[in-house]
Amino acid sequence: MRMAQVGVLLDREAAEKRRRYGINVFEAFVGEVLAHAGIPFEWIDSAEELARRKPDLLLAACAEEDQASAERLWTYAEQGGTVISYGGLNVLAAKLGCLRQPDIPVGYADSGADSGPLRFLGATPWERLETNAYPAAEFGAIRRERPTGDRAGAALQRFVIGKGSVERWSVDIPQTIVRFQQGIGPVLDDGIPAKDGTGAVDEGILKADDRIGMDWELDRSRTETGAPYFAFPYADLWKERLIGHLLACVTAKGMTLPFLGCWPEGVNAVATVSHDSDLNIDESAESTLAVLKECGINTSWCMIEPGFSPSIYELVKKAGHELAFHYNALDAQGGKWSEAEFARQLEWMKKATGKTRVASNKNHYTRFEGWGEQFEWCERHGIQADQTRGPSKKGNIGFLFGTCHPYFPIAWFDEDNRMYDVLEISFLTQDLDHHSLADSSVIVPFLEGVARVGGVAHFLFHQVHIHQQPPVANALRKLVAEAGKRGFEFWTSEQINDWERARRKVRIKGFGSNGELVAEGIESAANAVVYIPLPEGAEEAAAAEMRYGVPCIRKALGRASQQAVKEG
Template identity: 60%
Template sequence: MRMAHVGVLLDRKAAERRWQYGLNSFEYYMEEVLRHAGVPFERLEHIELLPERSYDIVIAALAPNDAAAASLLWSYAEQGGTVIACAGLNAMAARLGAVPHRSSGPGYASFVDWRAIPVRYSQAAPWKTEPGNPNLIQETGMLMKDHPAGAAQGPARQTFRIGKGLLERWAIDICGTIVELQQGTGPVLDDGEPAPDGTAAVNEGILKADDRIAMDWEHDRLLTETGSPYFAYPYADYWRDLFIGHLLQSVLSLELTLPVVGCWPDGIERVAMISHDSDLNQDIHAESALEQLGECGIRSTWCMIEPGYSPGIYDLVKAAGHELAFHYNALDEQNGRWAEDEFERQLDWLKQAANLPAVTSNKNHYTRFEGWGELFEWCEKGGVQSDQTRGPSKKGNVGFIFGTCRPYFPIAWAGENNRMYDVLEIGFLTQDLDLTTQWSDSSVINPFLDEVARMNGVAHFLFHQVHIHNSASVRAALRRVVEEARSRGFTFWTGEQINRWERSRRNISLDMAADGTVIVSGEAPEGAVIWIPVPDGYEPSEDEELADQYGVSCRKESASGRVKQA
């Protein structure tokens, strides 16, 4: 088996035409989906060059919707290529005996062979075909209108035969869905809609990250055994895995393979993170937190807000191996401002106060947030490589409110040509458990940890130092988080460690030599592994380890040097 040559079509002319009118091309997020999985690929910016390339699979992320583009993709498939698309390509429908339906959403997609959980999407554009269509090979999944038990809207994915090749067409705008789930339905310009049950009054007059969410209050939350509501489903992660899994299966069906990079280092099954916000800034609060963390044997991320602690506290925090991070305050009631110069001023204060040459992480006070990408721009300019602002501010919206538990890089709005921000987002799940009835109780710990474990994400919990000091119940909740996480094989990392690992693992490049070995190039971090998909019936040798990755059986290998391919 040789490695598949994958091309990602992001036609520049099609994108520029949209940007001319202020429209987004979130299809560019396909590259982030692939990079997170460590999938080798090549960008194709001009569809006219397709005949000159030797791709085994083309992911038609953004293609012109015209006859010329349809003809080029048709010819490519006819000669044996596989085209994978996420919505779009309506210009090809008539020739395949299909009729495009108007784009609609949000809704839910069900897959009988995938966890039996309907997966929320933002937009879908299904094709209708008549029974007996000779071009149609297979239909997978079903779209439901509005809610998980809504009216059927057509198949989630269709497979069409074109000559010697295939068109694998998802009806769902997967990239747009992931972006809306992770970054919101649009810029934060005003208050969001509160939860109907009164548990999340996000419309309190403070602009925050959770004022624009793509989740549904009724269909996307569950209750714990104590009646505590939480967003239960990291849908964005589901879509990533569904797409990558289908891509790998398509590769194997061509009798090829496509290695991917493991999420975490060898020996680390999954990662948890504890962060704190200094808020009232009393030294005694910090001392109590240091004592508690020492008892638990973990290192954490300390987000510092002005005026901060006494200088000696910073030395103690550093000596204990914790990360000192930024807690930008733009809360108007506390004389904060949402402005770049104020962000810079506060960041400079922290560097001087804590004697830090650089600051890796930030989390905004009260999850204050405005607009779309301004915060990420400010982080980039200030050398802040990671942000943790995207999390819940109320009892009723804890959990996977932004559809993910994985570190990811966000995408810009159309005004910046939908570029990727160089800021790693590590959202959090909840804060200060068992504090008061205004916040969630510790019954959410186990469902959060169990779901994060399934998704290979980060279980990020926030505990304020002041509440660790003042509340025995909060201290007990923190201990329980640590105990339950460790019992599930979690390793505790700081935000800086997660950021460093995620960036370094993305430096790995995979290729395949003529003699059938996978070549790993780039500065692979210590412990990095790659997973090589193998066909059904593959018999491993005694020293080989097989495991399921994205629903596909894969062989595990170290990411150092040359790795023998399956």
Template identity: 50%
Template sequence: MKAARIGIYMDLKAAKRAWKRGENLFIRYIGEILAHGGLTFTWLDRSNLREGPLPEVLIASITEDTDPELLLRAAETGSEVVLFGGNTDWARRLGAEALPAIGPGYARVPHPGVPPLRFLRGIPWKAAAGKRLLVTEMGSVAAGAPGAPPQGPLITRFALGRGGVTRWAVNIPETVVSLQQGTAPVTYDGSPAPDGSANLDDGILKADDGFALDWEWDRAQTATGERYFPHPYGDRWRETFLRSLFHCVGERGWTLPFIDRWPDGLSQIAMISLDSDWNLDASADTTLDLLAECGIPATWCVMEPGYSDRVYARIQREEHELAFHYNAYDGDGGVWGETAFADQLQRLRQVTGQMMVSNKNHYTRFQGWGELFRWCEKNGIRSDQTRGPSKKGNIGFLFGTCQPYFPIASADEENRLYNVLEIGFLTQDLNLGRIADTSVLHPFLEGVEKVRGVAHFLFHPIHLHREEGVRRAFRQVVQEAKRRGFRFWTGKAIDRWERGRRRLSITGLDDDGRPAVTGPPLLGGVVMVPLPEGAEADEGQVVTRYGVPCRKWPLQIVRGEEVPARSGKGKEDGG
């Protein structure tokens, strides 16, 4: 069994011209999608394709008019070329016809158990009359409501020479970016929910002013009447792409080994973050007692002027994370700006004696596109938690994800990735009254389980101190998450794990199918090797990922040297 190599083709000259015009190339986010999935890949340009050996999988990212000939020749010689969208020249060369763009709408994917997935723009193709190539069509796309009649296939595969071209009607990287970060910078209030449950037009610029879901089609309702967004569409798009890629590669007789998302034995993570706001020592003591009773760690986001030294000492002694709670809300004396961010953070670091590497903005204040992430980078903040709901009626998977990810910059920064891990949250202060009740807890945890993400719940110590109902909800969150097998980590632990996982590279498989991995030690790390249909492995060594049976190989890496992984079970990393 051969480990396929993945290359992402990017015509840098074409990209530079587009950036000079101010054009965003969010298709470049395909690199983050692969890295997020634990896959090893290489960025390629025209010289690589003409001079070097061709990868088995070649993803067309940023191309210009002369590139289709080069990439199609790669397919003819045996590569599997993956295409998102593509101009009319691509369609003509493959014996297809590009139909008008459609959207927003929903795609039906060719995998069981996956609900229709929201997209904002799609370009379906249809096979032209007298087509020469063998064409396979899968899934469908349609504008309008989730049940609208199909307007074309989601995936079209063209057999070409010894290889083929797999073409997606939806630009998945661009779709994931739009769901996670919005379709434009936040410069004005968002539109409120028609039922009055989420008054986004409150005069405060916030993360949720720029969400891309539909109030009617994308929300569900609990038995008690709570409205919420139930679908992590962005996570589903990522998994749909990888699942299709694994199947396509498997049909070619190859495999694509990858680093599993969490340590061996863990399927999903839970996280509790706490926003200090009123900074009452008594509320901190109540919350610390509750955390000790439940036996979990938490991330304490502290806003100036903060707590007393006694409280900070207890937070650190009981092994919680001290984090930053940037105040940019003018109603509480805050200011939006780089200087204010840096000054507040520096003062808190001095007072607490802690570096603080995580942040969440007070009131989820947010504006522009990447300003906050740039400030985080400059000031040593490695992880942000600002992107979450501020109202009762827009809780849940508002930004289409519950998985940690690195956000992308706009064209003025050449669509680079920010070196800041975003860990969004699902809801605030359950049972508070003006926030939802605990009827949303089960669907939230189930939704996170299905995509192996992070169930991040935000509470305020002031409400835990004053409201018995909120304390009861807190205990229920912890009890139910533990019952379902969630492990509680801090934001700092999640960031450390995710960055450690991404520093590993898979260099290939030996004759026995054992992966070789390079990188620093990662306690509990596991390499998954998708197996061909009908393959056998020892009991307990095969698990299902992305709908594909995989053999797991826990890592043994010493001093960054290339050391074969071993078979069997490894230790968990408790974070």
């Protein structure tokens, strides 16, 4: 099999022009989607490079909307290339016999998959005209504002051009993913509360959940007890659409495109539990340690000033738990949103715990401002993972930010939309069966939803509530039991961070003369799993494992397979 060469066009001049006028180029996040999946690709800075680089498939993330660029893309497709666009390439609309329609800020897409309508946060549909001279096909539909709204066009259009094609999604998928995960804009004021009173985010405290891309009415479900929750990991499901479509295009060309599994060989799913020390009662720490020992799991302890007694930290470390940071910027408690205060509190935490390396942080009360300042602070002060993006209210638990995947966030246009070197690990809920919070009926749907998309099931339990409220402690026990039934392993945030960074060092290069997979960096993640999609019509497809909608051969890059895998 031949491995397809994938290029991602991020036109330098087009991107600079947009940023000069204050426009974000979140389309660059397509690179993070591919990197998380371990899909090999190369960046292409301009359409001029296509004649020299000649990738088999081109993801046109950001292209110049001018005739020169259009002609180069057209020639590339005519000669057998596949061009994939996410709401762009409007300069080609007329030539393809289509009419660009007005932008749609919010709606739902039915792309024919089994997950139901997917909410999107930006689309530019095309209407096909009767004069269309090029063979074309349309798939799915996008609808305005709500799943039952007026049809606004096809979700995906395919145009045959010479020996190749243009595949155009109406939805700006990378931007939609970013706006779900990081918010529809910077946090500058309070968010919009839920009408039913379950999500009063307008309490005068700036938080991560003040700029969500979800709809209180359309995107929440309820459990059998009536507990409301955001049920759909839209960002992760859009990643699946993007990757699944790419792989389908690859295999249709008779090629393959290997990618990595989310977790090591032998690990089917991962859950994590974090604790915020808040009131810092030593007895609550002791009670929590006892429950965790009974459950047989290790967790992440986020420490807030003034902290526990020194002896508690030694017990936590001895038991194998992670000591993490809990930055307090809550004004009512004397906190302050500033890098100086972040650094001061982190230095206190290191001295109090005896830690020289602090891997992860979660902000107290999910306190958050702006867009990327805190990620900059984490970078400069050695924090590699953040857990802040999660719910602060009873009614906005679940997939509040559309994701349970660990990911590296993207910066605002003033930082050239770079990727921050901080792994975000968002959480789903806190303190289940607490007298004023959600009940434990959400555990099973959360675990099943996370397992569906291969993410992290992150639950927060405060030590003080485990200590003072027996139902909360029992909810933790229930979580561990239900997760165990479904094959989840419990990792700390530090373990998740270390694994994600290690697996991203693996570079799949192709296949050797004897058909063996050639990869670099295997020593960093020796137990990584690789999936090799089978071309259409392959004999092995009947016995293959389905991933992203295509049949794949599964291989573990462990010691047993070292002879079959070449170290670069």
